[in-house]
Amino acid sequence: MPKARLTPASVTEAAAALVDEVGFDNLSMGLLAERLGIKTPSLYKHVASQADLAHRIAILGMTQAGDVLRDAIQGRSGSAALAAGAQAMRTFVREHPGRYAASNAARPTGPDDPFIPASERVLASWAAMLGGYDLDPGQVIHAMRTLRSVLHGFATLEVAGGFQIDASVDESFDWLVSFIDQGLRAGAAGGSDLAS
Amino acid sequence: MPKARLTPASVTEAAAALVDEVGFDNLSMGLLAERLGIKTPSLYKHVASQADLAHRIAILGMTQAGDVLRDAIQGRSGSAALAAGAQAMRTFVREHPGRYAASNAARPTGPDDPFIPASERVLASWAAMLGGYDLDPGQVIHAMRTLRSVLHGFATLEVAGGFQIDASVDESFDWLVSFIDQGLRAGAAGGSDLAS
DNA sequence: GCCTTAAGCTAATCACGTTAGCTTTGGTGG
DNA sequence: CCACCAAAGCTAACGTGATTAGCTTAAGGC
Numbered sequence: 252m253p254k255a256r257l258t259p260a261s262v263t264e265a266a267a268a269l270v271d272e273v274g275f276d277n278l279s280m281g282l283l284a285e286r287l288g289i290k291t292p293s294l295y296k297h298v299a300s301q302a303d304l305a306h307r308i309a310i311l312g313m314t315q316a317g318d319v320l321r322d323a324i325q326g327r328s329g330s331a332a333l334a335a336g337a338q339a340m341r342t343f344v345r346e347h348p349g350r351y352a353a354s355n356a357a358r359p360t361g362p363d364d365p366f367i368p369a370s371e372r373v374l375a376s377w378a379a380m381l382g383g384y385d386l387d388p389g390q391v392i393h394a395m396r397t398l399r400s401v402l403h404g405f406a407t408l409e410v411a412g413g414f415q416i417d418a419s420v421d422e423s424f425d426w427l428v429s430f431i432d433q434g435l436r437a438g439a440a441g442g443s444d445l446a447s
Numbered sequence: 448m449p450k451a452r453l454t455p456a457s458v459t460e461a462a463a464a465l466v467d468e469v470g471f472d473n474l475s476m477g478l479l480a481e482r483l484g485i486k487t488p489s490l491y492k493h494v495a496s497q498a499d500l501a502h503r504i505a506i507l508g509m510t511q512a513g514d515v516l517r518d519a520i521q522g523r524s525g526s527a528a529l530a531a532g533a534q535a536m537r538t539f540v541r542e543h544p545g546r547y548a549a550s551n552a553a554r555p556t557g558p559d560d561p562f563i564p565a566s567e568r569v570l571a572s573w574a575a576m577l578g579g580y581d582l583d584p585g586q587v588i589h590a591m592r593t594l595r596s597v598l599h600g601f602a603t604l605e606v607a608g609g610f611q612i613d614a615s616v617d618e619s620f621d622w623l624v625s626f627i628d629q630g631l632r633a634g635a636a637g638g639s640d641l642a643s
Numbered sequence: 644g645c646c647t648t649a650a651g652c653t654a655a656t657c658a659c660g661t662t663a664g665c666t667t668t669g670g671t672g673g
Numbered sequence: 674c675c676a677c678c679a680a681a682g683c684t685a686a687c688g689t690g691a692t693t694a695g696c697t698t699a700a701g702g703c
Contacts, residue, residue, distance in 0.1 A: 256650080257650080279689095279690065279691085280690070280691060280692085281689090281690065281691090289650085289651065289652090290651070290652060290653085291690085291691080291692090292651085292652075292653085292654095292691095292692075292693080292694095293650070293651050293652070295691095295692070295693080296649075296650055296651070297650090300691080300692075301690095301691065301692090355603075355607065356607075358608065390622065392614045392619065393614075393618065393619045393622035393623065393626075394622075394626075396601070396604075396610060396616075396619045396623070397597065397601075397619070397622065397623045397626055399600065399604060399609075400596075400597050400598075400600035400601035400604060400623065401593065401596050401597045401600055402596075402600070403600040403603065403604060404595065404596035404597055404598070404599040404600025404601070404603065405592070405593075405596035405600070407551075407599065407600065407603065408592075408595065408596060408599060411551065411552075412554065413551075413595075414592060418588045418589075420592075422589065423588065423589045423592045423593070426586065426589035426590075426593065427589065427592070427593045427596065430589075430590075430593055430630050431630075433630065433633070434626050434627075434629065434630045437629065437633070451680080451681085452681080453681080475658095475659070475660085476659075476660060476661085477658090477659070477660090485681090485682065485683090486682075486683060486684085487659085487660080487661090488660095488661075488662080488663095488682085488683075488684085488685095489681070489682050489683070491660095491661070491662080492680075492681055492682075493681090496660080496661075497659095497660065497661090
């Protein structure tokens, strides 16, 4: 058999780098093929379709996000872990907007989709981080969803250019993280009267 | 001139209803034309291009979101305004995921793009709502960004099916709103030591 | 040094957005 | 009441991008 210059993995890597540059919705088979020095149809020897390629990028991105997050939280706890984890995620999204977008757009294709464990690893890191706060067990799931929502929302809005430029986005992010930290340290939403 | 069965506005309405059903990225000129009982090229008598159509949907969506938000906050203040506004936005996104997605994807095309005032109306409502809390003036912008981030993130994740089903999403949303409310009432992130 | 098999290529197809140019139609001025 | 004309619709055609079919080639195992 001919030398395997390209593999599904290396094609996915190149595609991930590409979408980080040009944006996830600007991914095209022609552009990727050009990058790899081959013709468009040849890509189909390595990936089944553009949808397949997008899904592979999503898995790669989610896996890398998990790595980055784990490394950031490693050896820290409580406020420090939150701050480090949040910063790490924001950095990851800014450096890899394309694969992050791919990860968000992806849906598991089946029960044994590797995307599922990759996502779970991310969630597990967040859960471990929240363990450093003294939360009521029943509140952990809500805290986790709230945390994901803020970070995901902030990152998305920032990458999309949704914030005006007249005030520092970095400062806002620090403020946000601090806001969440204080809320979590306060034992979270114990006695509110807002529930409908 | 022939009776104007269709107008740019009515076509946009139909397109908005369509994307709410099939998803923003599944919008196609053919599908919309079929809905309207005309052939695809005829659409170009009313909108300039698919990009133009998407932008009109975005303006419509942002305008409607502004209306909904204003109505919800009307006559309330502080915690009640926050709760009502947040619920209203979540409901809007759930009922109109397509036009919400369009609004997020849209970028102003110029200084006199009607999308700009529509967005500003939304921001103004949030700002008015935050006025009910006793925040340091310099913190309002950060609080606003944080608020937008959580709500946007939550709505996005929910619509995308990002939450597992084994815990009530409604409950999580109430918890989230309550969490934010308490943080804002506490005077927000005054003395944290997390800033990098 | 053959022979299989994978990797790449060219040619062709399909779907969709878009443009060009023709046809119809209905409101309006005479 | 009628001719007119601009808007609204249609068919035909084009361009691009994804995908498939089938051919060609080259490298690794025997």
